[in-house]
Each structure stands twice: as structure tokens, then as C-alpha cells.
Amino acid sequence: MAKILGAIASSHTPTIGFAIDTGKQDDPAWQPIFAAYEPVKQWLKDKRPDVLLYIFNDHVTSFFFDHYSPFSLGMGATHPVADEGAGARDLPALRGDPALAQHIGTALMAEEFDMSFFQDKALDHGCFSPLSIMWPHEPDWPGRLVPLQVGVLQFPIPTAARCFKLGQALRRAIESYPEDTTVAIVATGGLSHQVHGERAGFNNTEWDLQFLELFEKDPEALTRMTHADYARLGGWESAEVIMWLIMRGAMPARVRKLHQSYYLPSMTGIATAIYESEVEEAPYQHAAEYLEFCRHQLAGAEALSGTHPFTHQRSVKAYRLNKFLHSLIYPEQRARFRADEEAAFSAAELSEEERRLVRNRDWLGLIHYGVIFFVLEKLGAVVGISNPHIYAAFRGETLEEFQKSRNAAVLYSVAGKDAVGKLGWDGDSNAP
Numbered sequence: 001m002a003k004i005l006g007a008i009a010s011s012h013t014p015t016i017g018f019a020i021d022t023g024k025q026d027d028p029a030w031q032p033i034f035a036a037y038e039p040v041k042q043w044l045k046d047k048r049p050d051v052l053l054y055i056f057n058d059h060v061t062s063f064f065f066d067h068y069s070p071f072s073l074g075m076g077a078t079h080p081v082a083d084e085g086a087g088a089r090d091l092p093a094l095r096g097d098p099a100l101a102q103h104i105g106t107a108l109m110a111e112e113f114d115m116s117f118f119q120d121k122a123l124d125h126g127c128f129s130p131l132s133i134m135w136p137h138e139p140d141w142p143g144r145l146v147p148l149q150v151g152v153l154q155f156p157i158p159t160a161a162r163c164f165k166l167g168q169a170l171r172r173a174i175e176s177y178p179e180d181t182t183v184a185i186v187a188t189g190g191l192s193h194q195v196h197g198e199r200a201g202f203n204n205t206e207w208d209l210q211f212l213e214l215f216e217k218d219p220e221a222l223t224r225m226t227h228a229d230y231a232r233l234g235g236w237e238s239a240e241v242i243m244w245l246i247m248r249g250a251m252p253a254r255v256r257k258l259h260q261s262y263y264l265p266s267m268t269g270i271a272t273a274i275y276e277s278e279v280e281e282a283p284y285q286h287a288a289e290y291l292e293f294c295r296h297q298l299a300g301a302e303a304l305s306g307t308h309p310f311t312h313q314r315s316v317k318a319y320r321l322n323k324f325l326h327s328l329i330y331p332e333q334r335a336r337f338r339a340d341e342e343a344a345f346s347a348a349e350l351s352e353e354e355r356r357l358v359r360n361r362d363w364l365g366l367i368h369y370g371v372i373f374f375v376l377e378k379l380g381a382v383v384g385i386s387n388p389h390i391y392a393a394f395r396g397e398t399l400e401e402f403q404k405s406r407n408a409a410v411l412y413s414v415a416g417k418d419a420v421g422k423l424g425w426d427g428d429s430n431a432p
């Protein structure tokens with residue numbers, strides 16, 4: 001079974017990454033930052049976790065306000081470094097752990113946390129700034145990382161109490177994973193700072209130290225605080241420190257603090273801390289029962305022949321092909337595809353198998369591969385094939401045979417005004 005080895009808390013200011021990249025190790029103004037991370041680095045070196053479950057927030061880099069979510073779990077196989085304005089930092093991409101992420105995602109949804117899930121997104125300094133100082137990465141990162149991105153910038157955001165409860169469920173989720181994987185939980189953010197408006201530059205060291213004390217000994221007290229309480233005491237952007245409570249919820253009530261540091265060089269109180277469990281105790285009574293609870297919603301679905309639930313597993317496996325077919329909603333991509341399908345396949349770096357499936361309009365083969373139906377109807381709209389034609393192909397029937405199984409022999413698709421006048425079924429009956 002998977003095991004949580006302990007937890008790390010850390011601020012995630014861009015200052016940290018800047019200090020590393022500009023070689024400030026011996027500069028007296030920056031040296032305390034490097035000193036603060038030494039015990040964290042050593043702990044990770046000694047414990048050698050297979051995976052970091054890494055809680056952070058993006059800073060309007062990869063998660064924009066076109067769709068903003070409270071809790072987003074990273075499912076992908078890799079997590080590259082984001083460009084935040086002047087090129088990405090020169091760091092290797094992180095390896096994800098799709099299988100563990102899928103298990104955690106399933107467990108959290110079973111626990112009634114309505115998560116969102118992402119892949120194919122670069123991670124910004126919220127992740128890489130502290131990570132690059134605590135986890136040596138030459139030539140590669142020493143383990144895998146499952147990111148949990150928390151939307152703390154556009155209000156309303158999750159409450160401190162909700163974060164704590166999510167952490168409690170996260171512990172059950174991780175420690176019920178059947179593989180022998182070791183996990184360290186890392187929470188980032190804070191401490192006191194405000195980076196916008198007339199109150200910019202607000203700090204409160206006294207509160208920061210009190211927060212660190214309560215965090216260790218009485219985290220429930222912190223869950224009763226409002227966002228306004230956090231903002232009043234620590235500055236508006238310090239409310240992101242609720243992310244630490246996810247980690248704290250994932251640790252037992254009694255923890256042992258192995259290390260703590262605090263340094264305020266400029267705008268943000270930079271803190272680091274390491275915690276381990278005081279006592280060995282499983283977060284559930286019977287692992288098998290908990291796993292059954294996690295799988296309950298889909299139990300029995302495997303018996304439904306001809307049914308292929310679009311799960312995270314399928315989503316990750318067929319991501320490139322689903323992305324290619326989804327891109328047909330953009331007029332310029334549609335035009336490229338219509339002009340030269342093979343060139344469009346090459347530009348999307350599709351595999352030979354993926355190209356063959358699309359080239360042959362192998363509708364059922366595409367479903368078996370992991371493509372979701374709702375991008376197939378887009379392909380159908382582009383190439384002039386109706387939805388009922390696709391349904392008939394799934395069932396291995398002619399269109400006429402399929403139509404006989406309906407109450408009315410209608411043809412339709414999601415094609416809009418760009419269907420350029422002629423659809424593939426023109427001439428067939430289109431009347432309801």
C-alpha cells in the first residue's frame with residue numbers, strides 16, 4: 001500500500017527561483033533562503049519519496065479566468081515548466097504519476113469532492129520556485145509529482161475548513177492506493193504578503209509565527225477563520241495559505257515538527273517546515289472496504305457490453321488524438337485538415353495507428369482506442385457524415401438497418417454554417 005512519509009510546507013515566491021538562477025547562494029541578503037531549504041533538501045534526500053503530492057496555486061499562467069476551478073488535480077504523464085513572461089526557466093519537465101492521480105481522483109470524487117482534472121498544462125513558479133531549491137534535478141528530477149492546483153485568486157475560493165476536509169480525504173485516497181508507493185505531501189504558499197493596491201507591501205511577522213504555531217498544534221482553529229480574517233492579519237494574497245490546510249488535513253492530529261524557518265527579505269514572509277506523523281495509524285479501518293467504496297459508482301458497468309466509459313485512463317492514453325479531433329472546432333485547423341489530412345496528422349504528431357484510425361473513419365476503432373464520441377461528431381460534421389451514419393457504424397449496421405431501429409428515419413449532425421452547403425447525406429431523406 002502507498003504510504004505518506006511526511007509533509008513539507010513552503011512559501012512559493014518567485015524570489016526563490018530568481019535566487020537560484022542568478023547564483024545568489026553566497027549573497028548575505030539571499031543566503032538565509034538557501035539555509036532555510038537545506039533541512040528540507042536533506043529530508044527529501046533521506047526519505048527518497050517516489051512521489052510528491054504537490055499543492056500549489058497557479059498565478060494566472062496556465063489557469064485563466066475562461067474556466068477557473070477550486071481544486072484541479074494533474075493527471076498527465078509530464079508537467080513542463082511554464083513561460084511567465086520572459087521564457088521558461090531552464091528546468092527539466094516533471095514526470096507525473098497518472099495511475100496514482102487516477103486513484104486519488106476517483107477516491108476524492110467518491111468522497112463527494114467535485115474535483116477538476118487537468119493535463120497538458122505547464123506549471124508556474126507556484127510549483128517550480130520552491131521545488132527547484134528543495135529537490136536536486138540534475139540531470140532529472142529524482143521522483144514523480146502529482147500536482148494539486150488550488151484556485152485561490154478569483155473569489156469566492158474554497159474555505160479554510162473545506163481545504164482541511166479535502167486533506168483528510170486526500171490521506172485516505174493516498175493510503176488506499178494498492179501500490180507500494182511512498183509519498184511526501186508538499187504544500188506551498190504564503191506567508192504574509194500583499195502584492196496589489198495601496199496596501200501592497202503589508203506584512204505581519206507576529207501573525208506569521210502565530211500561524212506556524214497553530215498550524216502545528218491547533219489547525220482546527222485556523223479552519224474557523226474567514227478569508228477576510230486571513231487578509232486582515234496577513235495581507236490579501238496571504239489567504240492562499242489555506243492550501244497548507246489541505247496538507248495539514250492529510251496528516252494525523254498530532255504531528256512532529258522536524259524543522260521550521262522564517263525569513264522576510266522583501267514582500268513575503270518565506271517559511272519552510274517539515275512534519276512527520278507522531279503515531280502510525282491508518283486513516284480507515286479496512287483498505288479493501290475503502291477501495292470498494294471508491295469503486296462503488298462504476299461497479300457493474302464492466303458488464304455492459306459495447307460500453308466504453310470515458311475514464312481518466314482513456315483520457316490520458318488518447319489525449320493527443322482527442323485533442324487533434326477537438327481542434328476541428330477552430331476554422332483555421334478545419335481548413336488545414338480539409339486541405340491536407342496527412343499534413344495535419346504530421347503537425348499533430350499523431351502515431352501511425354492514430355492516423356490510420358482517422359484516415360479510415362474507423363468510428364468504432366476510434367472509440368476502442370479511447371476517443372470520446374463528442375469529438376467524433378465534430379469529425380463527422382467536418383467530413384460530411386451524419387451522426388446516425390456513425391451510430392450505424394458502431395453497431396456494424398448499414399444506415400438503413402440502423403434507421404429501422406429508430407421511430408423516425410432522420411439524419412442530423414452538429415455541422416453549422418461552415419458546412420459549405422453540401423453535407424455527405426444530401427439526397428437522403430432529412431425530414432423528421
Ligand code: FE2
Nearest residue numbers: 057126189240
Ligand atoms: Fe502564490
